[in-house]
Amino acid sequence: MNITERIGAARMSGYQWLIVALCTFMNCLDGFDVMAVAFTGPSVTEEFGLNGSQFGLLVSVGLIGMALGSMLLAPFADLIGRRPLILISLTLGTIGMFGAAMAPSVTVMGFFRLLTGIGVGGILASTNVIASEFSNAKNRGLAIGIYTAGYGIGATVASVVAKATVGGDWRIVFYAGGFGTLLALVVIALLLPESIAFLEQRRPRGALENINRTLARMGMDSVSQTDLDQAASVREGTRQTSSGWLKQLLTPTILLWITFITIMFGFYFVNSWTPTLLVEEGLSESAAVTAGMAISIGGTVGSVLYGVAARVRTPRVVLIGFSLLSAAMMIVFILSTSILWLGFGIGVLVGALINGCIAGAYTVGPPLYPANIRSVGMGWALGMGRIGAILSPTIAGMLKDAGASATQLYVGAAVVVAICAVVLIALRRHDPESAPAVKEPATA
Template sequence: MNVTARISQAPMSGYQWLIVALCTFMNCLDGFDVMAVAFTGPSVTEEFALTGSEFGLLVSVGLIGMAIGSMLLAPFADLIGRRPLILISLALATIGMFGAAAAPSVTVMGLFRLITGIGVGGILASTNVIASEFSNAKNRGLAIGIYTAGYGIGATAASLVAKATVGGDWRIVFYAGGAGTLLALVVIAAVLPESVAFLEQRRPSGALERINRTLARMRVAAVTDADLDEAATTRADTGRTGAGWLKQLLTPTILLWLTFITVMFGFYFVNSWTPTLLVEEGLSESAAVTAGMAISLGGTVGSVLYGVAARVRAPRVVLIGFSLLSAAMMIVFIISASTLWLGFGIGVVVGALINGCIAGTYTVGPPLYPTNVRSVGMGWALGMGRIGAILSPTIAGVLKDAGASATQLYVGAAAVVALGALVLVGLRRYDPESTRTPNGALTA
């Protein structure tokens, strides 16, 4: 039995949950980074005398950097290891955050925002895979749900720091983000092990000792060189190795990309446009911000709720349900938002559901790929998902300028999210989680 199968069947140890917690901490950096720009937007715009389009470009540069990092850095995780790439990406993100904090002009700030985005993109592609590979089959959905909740925690932290600096220096927010990223770099360098799945597949010098040292901390039985040789033979027999992997997995890869694009389209629409649209619907700015906070609040727990549900049903099936419910509740939210208490309550539900969808995409993706291409597969999926993240605010802005109402925009975004559910139905035949053996191991 290979290492991955042993981990899939064994109970989750405290050490494995520690690794999930470390990945969650790193995912907080994404939430902090994205929302740091949103919360400091008015101050940055005032200091550098930016137009709306110029500030929009500054925001987009970070998202573009994330796409580049996910798609171009992620393949190196399958070559040099998950851990080294995470450390490199954390170093880039640290440089980017401190550089943006000290930037003398918007051009320089934009350059460092790009560097930050590249680093964060590399971090996300690797930590998602690490969290998945160190989880057993039963708790994989829950572990990814906890991991995904890190985004909401980081966004909340950014809002608290930004609120404390209102009327003061906006650069403090970015210095705080840089300090947090530097702390993550130190902690990860000291604590995070290399992925045992990567060590099993690539077998660098000292691989067996490193694998067994990590397995011992996880209270999983040790392996031998013969076990690793047998696993390598099995991988070769399945044909899921080598340069032909993309051809073999082309259809599920495209379906996964479409899933990421549609889910992130809805997620970033809800998170970026809600306060503005509600103000135009007649709510006060304070009430609109409160409704936006409700969505963020719901998001903090939504991904964990998805994980709990994924312990009972197949993650893909749970994601279909979350997608359809998200689409329905988005429409209910915009219709009822004029009543603040009702809009706040439904906003929490919308935030929980759409964040649960993000957790679902992170859970469904990794099992589709063999170990030797898992990081590049997920990296490209995350990069493609950023296309949805970049397009949704832009398309909403164009339609709004053309006269579309808030209700029409929300209905359109809901339709895109519902489309993702249909894509997931087509992914069924490629989903290894649907072909578990009776003891819980994956057959593929």
């Protein structure tokens, strides 16, 4: 076995869980970043005199940056290493958050939102891979679930900071994000190792020593130069048989792209527009932030709940259930917000379910691809998913300016999320993990 296969078969060590925790911490930055804009939306809109379309564009600029970061920065991880790219991305994110906090106009703020998004995109493209690479096969789903929960944690922190500043200076939220990203930069520089898979495949100077140092911390036996040479020979032989993979897997690839697009559409609609829409519906800014906080709180546990459920049923089937329940609860939520305690409770469910859908997409995608092209397949899926993330706030802003109510916007977003379930049903015959359930009556 190569080193990656050895890690997959071995027991998870405390050091590996530390790496997952570090990746989760960095994913918190995504949650804080998106919700910093959402929770300060009413104040930012008032200070800069924005209409719905302009605010939606401000939200989308950050998401466009994430897409650019994922697609343009991520390839450099295979050239310079995952760890250096993460450090560069954290630097960009730090500059972007502090820049947005000091922006004198919406144009300047938009530029720094773009820069922040590029940094976050570069971080997410690398940390998702690292969390998977350092996890064994048994706990990979749980590790990804914990990693995904970082978004909800970061969003909850953003909501707490925003709630504390209601009626005060909204820029404090972005300053807090800047200091948090700067802290992450220091912690990661001190604690995060380079990816073993990168070292094994690219073999830069000192690769063998770095690999064995990390393996020792994981409680695993060291490897020799001969082991690396043999693994390289196997990879080269496998690479020769992988040409034309996109043509062979075109249908499941397109279905997976649609799955990511629909889930991210609903996810970013809920997380970016909720406070602003609730203020428009007559709630106080404090109450709207409280409702948004409920969604964030639910998000901290939703992905872990998905991971637990996926141990019982096929991950794809669990994701169908999560997407349908998410759509239903989104509608119930917007109809119940006039009763604050009820809206808070339903909001927790919405956050848990929609965040669980993100974890589900991360889990369902990889088995569709052979191991030697899995990163390529998932990388494109994540990039395509950002289309939904970018379109969601922009379309919502345009419809709002055209007279759509908060209820109508939420129902529309719920329909998009429900489409995901239909796509996942079509994905059944392409999903290796669904094979044992083929003879069951139409459950999915």
